[in-house]
Amino acid sequence: MTQLGGVIKPKTKRSKRFLESRAPKLTETEKSAMIMKGGNTSETVTRALKDIYSLKKPNAVLYKKKNITRPFEDSTSLEFFSKKTDCSLFLFGSHNKKRPNNLIFGRLFDFHVLDMIELGIEKYVSLSDIKVSKFPEGTKPMLIFAGEAFDTDNEHKRLKSLLIDFFRGPTVSAVRLAGLEHVLHFTALDGKIFMRSYKCLLKKSGCRTPRIELEEIGPSFDFVLRRTHLASDDLYKLAHRQPKALKPKKKKNISHDAFGTKFGRVHMQKQDLSKLQTRKMKGLRKRKGEVVDEEQDAEAPKAAKVES
Amino acid sequence: MAACSVEELLAKAEQEEAEKLKSITVLKELELDFDIGNLLACDKNRIESRDFREQKKEDFLRSLARDNTQLLINEIWKQPTERVEEAIVAKLPEPTIPLPREKPPPKPRPPTRWEQFAKLKGIQKKKKTNLVWDETAKEWRRRWGYKRANDNTKDWMAEVPETADPNEDQFAKRIKAKKERVAKNEFNRLKNIARAQKVKVPGVGLTPKTKQSKDELGRAVSVAKTSTASMGRFQDSLPKEKRAKNTGKKRKFEPLIGDFSNERQKQLELLKVMDSKKPKLDITKAVNKQMREDDREEAAARHKKGKKGRQGNMSGKPRGKGGKGKGGRPAGGRPGGGKKKGKPGKH
Numbered sequence: 001m002t003q004l005g006g007v008i009k010p011k012t013k014r015s016k017r018f019l020e021s022r023a024p025k026l027t028e029t030e031k032s033a034m035i036m037k038g039g040n041t042s043e044t045v046t047r048a049l050k051d052i053y054s055l056k057k058p059n060a061v062l063y064k065k066k067n068i069t070r071p072f073e074d075s076t077s078l079e080f081f082s083k084k085t086d087c088s089l090f091l092f093g094s095h096n097k098k099r100p101n102n103l104i105f106g107r108l109f110d111f112h113v114l115d116m117i118e119l120g121i122e123k124y125v126s127l128s129d130i131k132v133s134k135f136p137e138g139t140k141p142m143l144i145f146a147g148e149a150f151d152t153d154n155e156h157k158r159l160k161s162l163l164i165d166f167f168r169g170p171t172v173s174a175v176r177l178a179g180l181e182h183v184l185h186f187t188a189l190d191g192k193i194f195m196r197s198y199k200c201l202l203k204k205s206g207c208r209t210p211r212i213e214l215e216e217i218g219p220s221f222d223f224v225l226r227r228t229h230l231a232s233d234d235l236y237k238l239a240h241r242q243p244k245a246l247k248p249k250k251k252k253n254i255s256h257d258a259f260g261t262k263f264g265r266v267h268m269q270k271q272d273l274s275k276l277q278t279r280k281m282k283g284l285r286k287r288k289g290e291v292v293d294e295e296q297d298a299e300a301p302k303a304a305k306v307e308s
Numbered sequence: 309m310a311a312c313s314v315e316e317l318l319a320k321a322e323q324e325e326a327e328k329l330k331s332i333t334v335l336k337e338l339e340l341d342f343d344i345g346n347l348l349a350c351d352k353n354r355i356e357s358r359d360f361r362e363q364k365k366e367d368f369l370r371s372l373a374r375d376n377t378q379l380l381i382n383e384i385w386k387q388p389t390e391r392v393e394e395a396i397v398a399k400l401p402e403p404t405i406p407l408p409r410e411k412p413p414p415k416p417r418p419p420t421r422w423e424q425f426a427k428l429k430g431i432q433k434k435k436k437t438n439l440v441w442d443e444t445a446k447e448w449r450r451r452w453g454y455k456r457a458n459d460n461t462k463d464w465m466a467e468v469p470e471t472a473d474p475n476e477d478q479f480a481k482r483i484k485a486k487k488e489r490v491a492k493n494e495f496n497r498l499k500n501i502a503r504a505q506k507v508k509v510p511g512v513g514l515t516p517k518t519k520q521s522k523d524e525l526g527r528a529v530s531v532a533k534t535s536t537a538s539m540g541r542f543q544d545s546l547p548k549e550k551r552a553k554n555t556g557k558k559r560k561f562e563p564l565i566g567d568f569s570n571e572r573q574k575q576l577e578l579l580k581v582m583d584s585k586k587p588k589l590d591i592t593k594a595v596n597k598q599m600r601e602d603d604r605e606e607a608a609a610r611h612k613k614g615k616k617g618r619q620g621n622m623s624g625k626p627r628g629k630g631g632k633g634k635g636g637r638p639a640g641g642r643p644g645g646g647k648k649k650g651k652p653g654k655h
Contacts, residue, residue, distance in 0.1 A: 007501050024411035031410050088410040110412050144376045146351040160350075165407050168346050174397045175347070180384065185373040189355050196369055200377060205331045206324075209385040212378045214370055240406050243413035 022086055026243055030170040031107070034087040036063035038070070038094030044101050044124050045093040051127045051219035052091060055167065055184075055197070058138045061085050071104050072227055075113045082108050089166055099226060105162055109231075109239040117159050118226035119193065127197075130218045135181040135199055140169040142180060142200070147188030155228050156188055178202070183214065193223040332382060334375040342383050345403030349380040418504040421496070526552060 010016035035053050037046065053062045069077045071092050078090060088111075092104040099120060106116035127134070143164060149156045167184055180200060187194040199217045202210035231239070253265040341350040351372075360368050387398040419427070426432075439448040442457035449457035466478040520528075530552035534540035581588065 007505065024414045026414060028410050107408070109408055109410070114408060140347060142347040142349075142377065142380055144349045144351065144373065144380060146353070146355065146372055146376060148352055148354050150350065151352050161405075161407065164346065164348060164405065168348070171345070171403060172400060174390070174392075174399045175384075176395045176397050177385070177389070178395065180347070180381070183373060183377050185369070185376065187355070187369060187372065189360060190357055194369055196373060198370070198373055198377075200381075202381075206327075207329065207332065209332050209382050211331045212374055212381055214374045214377060216366070216370065236408065238412075239408035241409070241413070 026245055030059050031089050031165065032059040032061065032085075032087045033089035033091060033166065034061045034063060034081055034085055035091045036067050036081070036093075038092060039066055039068035040095050041066075041093055042095035042101055044121055045095050045103065047126050048101075048103065048121060048124055048219065048221070049091065049093045054127060054137070055141075055219075059170075061087060071106065071113070071116055072118070072229060075116075078106075078113065079108065079111050083111050091166075102226070103223075105159075105166060106229075107162060107165055109235070113229065114231045114235065114239055115158055115162050116227075116229040117155070117162060118228065119221075119223040120226050121221055122192070122224055123220075123222040125218050125220045127218045130216060132199070132215060132217055134217055138169075139179065139182045140172065140175065141167055141182040141184045141197075143167060144183065144185045145188075146185065149188035150186075155225060155230070158228070158230050159193070159225070160186070191224070193221075193225065195219075195221040195223065332378060334378050336375070336379070340376065340379050342380065343403055343405045344383060344387060345401050346405060347380070347384070347400075348405065349376055349383075351376050418500075420500040421503070 008019065010019050033056050035049050035056075037049060041049075050062070053060050063081075067077065067081075069092075071078055071090075078092075082088060082090065088108045090104075090106050090108070092106070094102045094104075096102070099118070101121040101124075103119045103121060104116055105119065107114050145160050145163075150160045151157070163186060180202075183198040183200050185194075185196045185198065187196070197217055197219060198214040201213040201215060203213055205211035230236075253267075255263045255265070257263065336351070336353055338352050341352065342348070355372070384398055387400065390397050390399065436451060438451060440451050440457045441447075442449045445457070449455060451457060461482075466482070468474060468476075468478055472478075533543045536543065
C-alpha cells in the first residue's frame, strides 16, 4: 500500500527526494512562475509572455500549447497545473474582443488561487524591438514603484505586492555591486500602470557612490487595470503567517534606554548580612549567649549597568 | 598672500566636493521607502500629471526612474561591503516587506503510538554503537544489515526445542516469524498514519497480535461467517457454538397474511380505547404533574413569608419542613427514575 488518505510513501530514494523538494519548507525557496496562454492570443500577448519569461527565466515554465480556461471563472485547471509543476505564480495571456491583449498576473497559496489581477496591454515594446545589449539571465532586478496610488488604493497595493512577489528573484544574503544592472520601474499614473525595464549604467561621480544613467532595454508596457480577484483578509493573513521556528527568540534580561545604553538584569541570591566580615574590633566581638537579631534587606534585583 | 591662497584652495576644494555630491543627490519631497533585502524602493511622492503630459512621456518616465534608482543605489552603497574573489559584494539585510508564503508552514509529524507511550513513561532513546564485536569472526562488524555481526539467519543448524514438534522446520518457522513481525510493523505504521489523519480504520477481523483474546477471536469468527455473498445466511454453525455477542438486532415483521385472530384482537383493543370516554391514566405524567404543583405551592408559601426567608436561600432549602410533612400523594406514584427533580429527603 503506497497511498492512504493522501499520504504517499515513496518507493525509491529518488522519489523520496522529489517529494521532499515539493514538501512545505520552513524557509521557502524562490517562487517559480508558470506562463501560459489561453485559447486565443494576439501576437502582442504571445511576445509579451515570452519577454516576461525571459525576465523570470530560471524560475519559470513557459507553456507552449493553448490552455482554454478562464481563470476568473474557473481556476481548477490552474490549480492542477500549479500542483503539477510546483509553481505558485502564474501569468495567463489571452486576447478577445471584449478584453483585448489581456494579461492575468496571479499567485497561489497552498495550490489555491490567492490573488489574480487582470491587466490590459495598451502599448507594448518588446525586448527584441530595442537593439541594445541586455543584461545576463537570472539577474536580480531592482524594483521601484512610483506613484501614490500604490500606497493608497487597495487594488494597487495588492498589485504592488503581487509584482514584487513575481519579479523579485531569489532572496540573497549579499549582492555583487557591479552586478546591479537591471531596473524594473512601475509607475502608477492617471489610472494606468507603466512598466519600464532599464539597464543601469554605473558612472563615475567622483565619490564612492556611482552616478546612475539608465538605458531602456524593454520590455515596456502600458497597462490598464481590469478585473481583480483579491484574497479575503482571513486567507491573506493566513498566507502571511510565519512559522514559530522562524521568529527570532526573545532575549531575556537585556533592555535599552532612550540613549541606546544597554542594561542587563542580574539576578543574585540574597546575601546573608549577619556573616558579613566587618572590621575586627574587640568591642564588636560576639559574646556567648547574645542573640544576634538578623537584619535582612529584602531588595529586588537591581538593574546593573553593563558596558556595551 | 600665502594665507589667501590657502583659503582660496580650501574654498575651491569645498566647491568641488559639493559638485561631486550634486551628481548623486536627488531631492524628493517625501523620502522613499526602501527594502534593501529585496532591492526595492517605493516612491510615495505625487507625480504631477501636468509635467507628464507636457514632457515627452518616455523621457519623463526615464528621468523619474533615474532619480529613484539613484536613491536606491545610494542606499545600497551604504551597506557594509566585502571583497569576495575580486568582486565587491554588499551584504543585504533580511527582506522586510511581508509577502505571502507559497505553502503553509510544515507541520510537525504527529507522534506514533509508541512515542506517546514512551513520553508518558519517560522512556528515552538509547544510542547504540554501530559496530559490535563478532565473536565467531573475531572482528568488528555492523550491528545490522549486510554482513552483520552475530548473524543468526546464516546458521546452518538450528536447535529443535524439546516441546516442539520434531517434524517442524525450524528455519521455515523463523522466516515466518520474521515475516509476521514485518507485517505487524507495517500494520502499526499504517495505523499510526490513519490516526494522524483521523481516518477510520476497520477494527474488525484479526489484527496481528502475539495472543488474541477469546473475545477478539469470537468477533473474528462472526465477522468471517457473515462475510459471504449471502451475508452468512447459509453458514452452518458448530455444534456448541454460542451466538455472537453485540452483533445487532434483526428486525422482525409480522406476516402480511395469516394469523387473523391475533390481528382481530389488536384492532378491537384499539377501538376500545378510542371508544371509551374515560381518559387513559398515564401514571408517570400524573405524578410529575402532582410534584410540580407541590413545588409551586411551596414556592408561593416561601414568597408570602417575605424577604426573611430569602436570606437563607443559598445555605439550603427548608429541609425537614417540606419533605416529611406532606404525605398526601399516591404511594406508588413515584417515577421510576424518569424525573430527577425530586426534593432532597424524598429519595
